[in-house]
Each structure stands twice: as C-alpha cells, then as structure tokens.
Amino acid sequence: MDFEAELLAVSTERTTRRAAIKKYPTLSVVIATARPSDLSNILLQLEVQTMKKFELLLGIHKFKMSAAHKSAIRRLQKRGISIITQDFSPAHTLGSVLTSMAKQSSGEYLAKMDDDDIYGSEHLRDLMDTAITTGADIVGKAMNYIYLEAIDLTVRRMGPTGIASVNQWDDWVCGGTILVKRSMAEAAGWFGEGKSAVDHFLLSGVKKNGGKIYRTYGLGYIYKRSIASQTYITNYSKYMRGTSGQRVGIWAHEEFGNI
Amino acid sequence: MRTSYRYSRPASLDIIKRPNLKVAVVIACRDGQDKLDLVLAALKEQTYPAALFTVYIIDDGSEKALVLPKIRPLKTKIIKFKNKDQAWGKTLATNYAVSTLKEDVLWFLDADMIVEPHHLAHHMKWHHNADDFVVLGWKRFVAEWSYSPELLTSELKAGAFASLHKTSEGKESWELLIKGTDELRKPGLESFRALVGATFSITRKNWNSLGGYNPVFTTGEDNELGWRALLAGLRFVPEREALSWHLGISTVEVHTDAVIAHNRPLFANHVPALSYLRANDQLTWAIAENYVVADCRNMPAESFKNMVNEFFADEKGQARFLLIGNWKALSARYKITGDSLKELREIKRWIAGDSRFTCEEAASEKKLLISEILKRFNEPSTPFFYYTEGAIDPVVRFGALRHRISKSGNGFEGVVDSKDQRTFIVYAPALGRANLAGGYAYRNIQELWGMRWHEISQFDFSKTLSSNNLIPLVGIAIRAAKRIRKPSDFTKLVKKTVHVLKKTISK
Numbered sequence: 001m002d003f004e005a006e007l008l009a010v011s012t013e014r015t016t017r018r019a020a021i022k023k024y025p026t027l028s029v030v031i032a033t034a035r036p037s038d039l040s041n042i043l044l045q046l047e048v049q050t051m052k053k054f055e056l057l058l059g060i061h062k063f064k065m066s067a068a069h070k071s072a073i074r075r076l077q078k079r080g081i082s083i084i085t086q087d088f089s090p091a092h093t094l095g096s097v098l099t100s101m102a103k104q105s106s107g108e109y110l111a112k113m114d115d116d117d118i119y120g121s122e123h124l125r126d127l128m129d130t131a132i133t134t135g136a137d138i139v140g141k142a143m144n145y146i147y148l149e150a151i152d153l154t155v156r157r158m159g160p161t162g163i164a165s166v167n168q169w170d171d172w173v174c175g176g177t178i179l180v181k182r183s184m185a186e187a188a189g190w191f192g193e194g195k196s197a198v199d200h201f202l203l204s205g206v207k208k209n210g211g212k213i214y215r216t217y218g219l220g221y222i223y224k225r226s227i228a229s230q231t232y233i234t235n236y237s238k239y240m241r242g243t244s245g246q247r248v249g250i251w252a253h254e255e256f257g258n259i
Numbered sequence: 260m261r262t263s264y265r266y267s268r269p270a271s272l273d274i275i276k277r278p279n280l281k282v283a284v285v286i287a288c289r290d291g292q293d294k295l296d297l298v299l300a301a302l303k304e305q306t307y308p309a310a311l312f313t314v315y316i317i318d319d320g321s322e323k324a325l326v327l328p329k330i331r332p333l334k335t336k337i338i339k340f341k342n343k344d345q346a347w348g349k350t351l352a353t354n355y356a357v358s359t360l361k362e363d364v365l366w367f368l369d370a371d372m373i374v375e376p377h378h379l380a381h382h383m384k385w386h387h388n389a390d391d392f393v394v395l396g397w398k399r400f401v402a403e404w405s406y407s408p409e410l411l412t413s414e415l416k417a418g419a420f421a422s423l424h425k426t427s428e429g430k431e432s433w434e435l436l437i438k439g440t441d442e443l444r445k446p447g448l449e450s451f452r453a454l455v456g457a458t459f460s461i462t463r464k465n466w467n468s469l470g471g472y473n474p475v476f477t478t479g480e481d482n483e484l485g486w487r488a489l490l491a492g493l494r495f496v497p498e499r500e501a502l503s504w505h506l507g508i509s510t511v512e513v514h515t516d517a518v519i520a521h522n523r524p525l526f527a528n529h530v531p532a533l534s535y536l537r538a539n540d541q542l543t544w545a546i547a548e549n550y551v552v553a554d555c556r557n558m559p560a561e562s563f564k565n566m567v568n569e570f571f572a573d574e575k576g577q578a579r580f581l582l583i584g585n586w587k588a589l590s591a592r593y594k595i596t597g598d599s600l601k602e603l604r605e606i607k608r609w610i611a612g613d614s615r616f617t618c619e620e621a622a623s624e625k626k627l628l629i630s631e632i633l634k635r636f637n638e639p640s641t642p643f644f645y646y647t648e649g650a651i652d653p654v655v656r657f658g659a660l661r662h663r664i665s666k667s668g669n670g671f672e673g674v675v676d677s678k679d680q681r682t683f684i685v686y687a688p689a690l691g692r693a694n695l696a697g698g699y700a701y702r703n704i705q706e707l708w709g710m711r712w713h714e715i716s717q718f719d720f721s722k723t724l725s726s727n728n729l730i731p732l733v734g735i736a737i738r739a740a741k742r743i744r745k746p747s748d749f750t751k752l753v754k755k756t757v758h759v760l761k762k763t764i765s766k
Contacts, residue, residue: 150626150675150679150681151629151673151675151681151712152628152629152630152701153712155712227625227626235677235678235679236675236679237675237676237677237679237714237715238714240675240712240713240714240717241714241716241717242717243712246705246710246711246712247705248699248701248702248705248706248710249699249702
C-alpha cells in the first residue's frame with residue numbers, strides 16, 4: 001500500500017467509525033517526561049488534539065518545569081483539559097512514575113504517550129474511535145513511521161505481518177500509542193515499577209488477563225529513534241529493512257501535525 | 260528553493276520582450292583584426308538591447324595592437340592584457356579581464372564567430388528564466404568567406420544570415436554528444452565536453468564561484484571549466500536557435516594529434532572522468548576521482564587499512580582522504596601496554612608520510628550530522644564523495660556503492676550496519692544542484708535528485724564498477740565512427756580503440 005492509498009484508507013475508516021459514535025467515554029492521558037525540550041514539544045501536540053476532552057497526568061522526572069512549560073499548561077487548561085502534575089526524584093524508575101500517575105487517573109480509558117515521539121492532531125481521537133468500534137481492551141498503532149535521528153530520515157514500513165501490519169488483533173502495539181481500558185490496566189498492575197520495558201509489562205499483563213489487543217494504522221504517529229536518549233539500546237538499522245518510503249527529516253504531512 | 264528535478268528545464272523559451280539583465284561580451288583576441296572587425300559588425304546587429312550589453316575585447320598581446328573598427332556595437336571597449344613572461348594567453352587574459360567586470364551575465368565569444376542577430380537574445384532568455392544555466396550557442400564551421408563588415412551588415416539587416424554560406428560543417432562529435440544526452444537534459448560525467456569556448460554564456464556569479472578558467476590550461480580551458488560546472492550542478496543548455504558561423508575550421512580539427520598530445524597530461528590530471536588517459540601510469544594525479552571523509556574515532560587500524568587499500572587499488576581513479584579524530588590527544592604520555600588510543604595512533608603512524616591524507620580534529624565526542632558531513636564534501640573537481648565511520652563492516656565495498664549509484668541514478672546511496680555505523684556515497688552534480696537550490700542540502704538531494712538508505716544485509720556488495728568503465732568509452736567510439744570520412748580515418752580509429760580498450764581493461 002503506498003502512502004496515498006494509506007491516507008485514503010485511514011480517512012475512510014475515520015469517517016465510518018465516527019459516524020457510529022454518539023458519545024465518547026472519558027479519557028486520561030499519562031506522560032512521563034525527563035527532558036524539558038521534549039515536554040515543550042508534547043504539550044504543543046496535546047494542545048491541537050481534536051479529542052475535545054481529556055485529563056492529563058504529567059509525571060515530571062528529574063527536572064523542574066519552566067515558566068514556558070507552565071504557560072503551555074495554562075493554555076491546555078483554558079482548552080478545558082484538566083491537568084495533574086507531579087515531580088519525581090531521580091530515585092524513581094520510569095515504571096514507578098507512570099504507574100503512580102496512572103493510579104491518579106479518573107477516565108474510563110487511559111492513553112500513554114511518549115514525550116519524544118510525534119503525534120498528529122487526530123491521534124487520541126483515532127485511538128478512541130478504534131477502541132469503541134472494535135471493543136478491544138487495548139488499541140494502539142503499528143510501527144509504520146520511524147524517525148532515525150542519526151541519519152535524519154523518516155522511514156515508512158508497511159507489511160502484511162509483523163509490527164508494521166495494521167488492523168490486526170495481536171499482542172503488540174507501539175508503546176507510545178497504547179490506549180487501554182482503565183480497569184484492565186489496573187488489573188494488570190499498570191506499568192509496573194521497572195526502569196524499562198514498561199509497555200511490555202502492561203501489554204503482557206492485559207493479555208494474560210484475557211484482554212484483547214488491536215493494532216490500527218500507524219499514520220499520525222512517528223516513533224522517534226534519537227541518537228542516544230532511549231531507555232534501552234538497540235540498533236536502528238533494523239528499521240531500515242523493507243522500507244516502502246524514506247523522507248529526509250521528520251515526515252512532513254498534516255496527518256503528523258507538522259505542516 | 261529551485262524545484263527542477265535533476266536537469267529538467269522548460270522545453271523551450273520565447274525571447275524576452277523586456278529583458279533587464281546586463282551582459283558582458285568577452286572576446287579574447289590575439290591579432291586577427293580582420294576577423295574581429297567582422298565579429299563586431301555582426302554583434303552590432305544583435306537584437307538584444309544595445310544598452311544592456313558591452314563588448315570587451317581583451318587584447319592578449321597582439322603584435323599590432325587591436326583597434327576598434329567603425330562598425331561596432333554601441334558599447335565596445337578594449338582591455339589590454341599586458342603580456343609578461345608568465346602572464347600570457349587566453350586563459351589568464353580572460354580571468355584577468357573578467358575580474359574587473361560587473362555585468363550580470365558573461366557571454367564568451369571567440370574572435371572568429373559571426374553570430375546571427377538573435378544569438379544573444381536566445382542565450383539571455385535562459386538566464387532570465389533561472390540563474391544556473393550555462394548556455395551553449397550553435398555553430399557551423401566555414402572554410403572560406405569573402406564579405407566585408409559593410410557587406411555583412413547589409414546581409415544581416417536583410418535577414419540573410421543563413422545564406423551567408425552555402426557549404427559548412429558541424430562538429431559531429433559535439434553534436435552527437437548533445438543528441439545522445441537528450442539535449443543535455445540527461446548528461447553523464449563525460450558530458451563536460453559540451454562546454455566549448457566558441458560561444459557560451461554563464462552568470463558572473465557562477466563564473467566567480469567556479470573560480471573562472473583553471474590557469475594551468477593554456478588550451479582546453481573551456482572543457483576543464485565544463486567539468487567543474489557539471490560537478491557544481493549547473494544546467495547546460497545547447498541552444499539550437501543561437502546560430503553562428505565559425506570562420507575557419509577549428510584548430511583541434513586541423514591539428515588533432517598535436518592538440519591531443521598537448522592536452523592529454525593536463526586532462527589526465529584534472530578530469531578523472533577521462534580515466535583512459537590515466538591507464539598504465541603510476542603517477543599521483545592532481546585530482547582524485549574519490550574524496551573520502553572517514554571518522555576514525557572507534558575505527559580499528561585494520562578497518563582503516565582495508566578501506567584505503569580498496570581505494571588505492573584503483574590506480575586510475577585514486578582518492579584523497581579527510582580523517583576525523585581526536586588527534587591532539589595522541590601527544591599525551593601513554594604506555595604501549597595500556598594505550599586507549601592504540602588504533603588511532605596506529606592509523607596516524609601509517610599515514611605519516613602520505614600527502615593524500617588530511618587530519619581534522621573532532622570538535623566534540625558526538626557523531627557528525629549528515630549536514631555536517633556534506634559540508635566537508637568541498638572538492639570542486641571530484642565527482643564522488645564518500646563517508647564512513649568506526650569499525651567498518653568487512654562486507655562493505657566502496658566500489659559496490661559506486662556501482663549502485665551509477666545504476667540507480669540516485670544522488671545518494673547509503674548503508675547502515677548493525678552497529679549503527681553509516682557509510683555512504685554522494686554524486687557531486689547532485690550535491691552541486693542541492694547546494695545551488697539553497698536551504699537543506701541533504702533534503703534537496705532527495706527531492707531534486709533521489710536518494711536511498713539501505714540496511715547493510717540488504718545491500719548487494721558483490722557488484723563493482725569495472726564493466727561500467729567501458730560505457731562512456733563505447734559512446735565515444737560510436738561518435739568517432741560516425742566522423743569517418745576516408746579509409747585512413749577508419750584505420751586510425753581501430754588502432755585507437757584497441758589501444759584505449761587495452762589500457763582500460765588492464766586496470
């Protein structure tokens with residue numbers, strides 16, 4: 001499927017799903033952030049989400065918010081987003097930050113977003129649409145778009161199988177795109193207390209409890225592979241196998257919210 | 260940003276009705292007042308507004324000083340190039356004179372060229388369209404002429420340019436080059452020959468950025484400029500409507516062997532595309548075909564030697580290297596048994612006596628960004644640039660990268676290995692066009708030329724370029740075959756072909 005066909009497919013699916021939805025359940029968004037610049041970026045992306053109402057739970061890990069961050073948060077609050085922030089010391093793990101914030105959520109659904117990834121404005125609403133219409137316990141996106149900072153390139157990967165395949169019941173979705181029923185997350189022990197593999201903890205926990213996981217299109221989300229700031233180290237060359245598109249820089253399109 | 264893909268351009272353009280660009284018509288001349296008088300008479304009849312062009316005649320030490328004839332364009336000046344022991348000839352005279360000019364566009368015209376009245380207007384329609392064109396006029400050679408400047412003027416006024424000569428000949432090899440490259444819309448590296456000095460125009464800005472003629476060339480300076488212009492990404496336009504008569508058969512045609520013998524060493528040194536000129540010689544050439552930027556931090560000495568040895572195995576192409584490392588740290592006290600810089604030290608010691616290597620101190624511990632690497636690809640006569648880093652995977656063959664870029668037609672081909680190490684090749688004309696477009700050169704290469712990154716296991720390193728070396732030669736042979744006029748020409752061609760093939764294959 002080429003890019004234009006994917007745009008059309010997502011657009012059609014979006015229209016169909018939204019026609020069937022009368023009211024959205026309540027939604028909470030949980031984010032752990034350890035980098036001031038990434039927090040600024042993710043707040044901007046949250047501000048333009050087409051999902052009208054949601055609750056934001058921000059775990060600030062190892063730094064203090066600046067005046068600019070606070071100003072961005074006030075803008076979100078004016079938009080009708082309720083926000084809870086909490087500072088965490090370096091002694092806390094990524095898992096403990098996420099779990100602690102998730103426990104404070106009140107929404108029927110819980111979305112996890114990663115502060116260094118790229119989200120288009122339809123991201124949250126597309127996930128909610130998919131969760132409502134499929135009845136899945138977890139929905140998330142395929143890894144179709146990956147930005148590789150070391151070569152300043154976004155690769156597009158599509159395929160009938162594996163993590164790039166779409167509209168499938170499976171046991172894996174991109175960690176930065178998890179949308180889970182709060183009750184299922186709670187039963188699974190949220191994100192655990194670990195330093196890494198927090199997404200795997202939740203996904204496997206829900207699966208173990210009999211939950212169903214659905215993976216939708218990756219359009220509107222770019223997984224960012226930064227040079228040396230990941231929570232775990234793997235090589236990025238593996239993302240270059242079988243690419244169906246390559247674009248210098250961050251893939252520019254309104255679906256990714258960058259043009 | 261300029262948006263034309265590779266060398267695409269409008270199919271045709273109309274002459275500009277209200278032009279505004281100023282032109283310097285540059286005519287280098289040594290003696291030959293009679294022909295010059297005819298040239299100036301024809302220039303007087305140009306339809307391009309006389310107020311917008313000035314003719315500069317560079318007198319390159321004529322025995323009898325050149326003078327301005329009565330029939331000449333409105334603005335015509337003589338610039339005397341005072342010859343000295345080491346300062347004489349068209350190349351230096353032209354560089355000197357042009358350095359004093361301020362016009363937007365430079366039109367270089369030989370002092371034996373009779374141009375059709377719209378000739379300059381046809382050049383200038385391209386320069387009004389974009390600033391990256393090198394426009395080549397169209398010419399036919401004539402052996403005889405008998406008209407005076409007055410008669411020529413009246414003929415041109417009567418619209419009789421085409422009937423000035425009943426018999427003429429073209430330069431077939433040149434015309435075949437134009438035809439064979441879709442009017443230079445699809446030029447290859449060998450297309451640099453298209454730039455000939457008889458009538459071509461270029462913006463002064465581009466002339467300056469190219470640095471003008473290479474002063475070591477006393478003849479063939481136009482072709483060598485064409486090489487650098489091609490690598491800089493300029494678009495060559497052969498303008499078939501910019502007609503002209505060349506008074507006399509060209510020097511190259513009349514004294515072919517002497518001219519070739521004279522130019523061969525210089526072209527071998529400065530134009531790597533003419534690899535057959537380098538065959539069987541063990542010399543170090545002034546210009547290498549390959550320029551390699553290698554980040555030697557974390558590079559084992561063995562990887563380094565494997566890399567350079569592959570390039571050095573290509574005796575014709577050759578290579579120059581820019582090595583990035585924390586070289587200053589090597590001067591600190593160390594122990595042989597506990598040397599944390601062992602590999603870098605070994606590299607430095609291997610290259611100590613070889614001028615083909617330049618070392619650059621790494622500014623930080625970070626890996627270089629692609630944009631930072633591209634800025635280091637700044638060798639104006641080199642057609643292929645490479646980057647590599649770290650413990651280069653043994654499977655990497657730089658010749659295979661070269662093969663791939665030749666096959667794909669992309670301007671950039673790269674691989675990333677399982678250790679996240681990058682190795683890539685860039686085609687100079689693609690980088691040249693990307694730089695001309697302004698903005699982010701890396702993105703420009705992708706959008707204006709094409710690029711591809713590969714995961715190392717998916718790249719075929721088994722193919723190298725050897726057979727491709729023959730392709731330009733076959734083209735040249737075919738073009739030469741079409742010029743055969745008598746049996747001795749055929750014998751000559753066969754001998755020459757065998758000679759060139761032997762040299763090429765002997766690599």
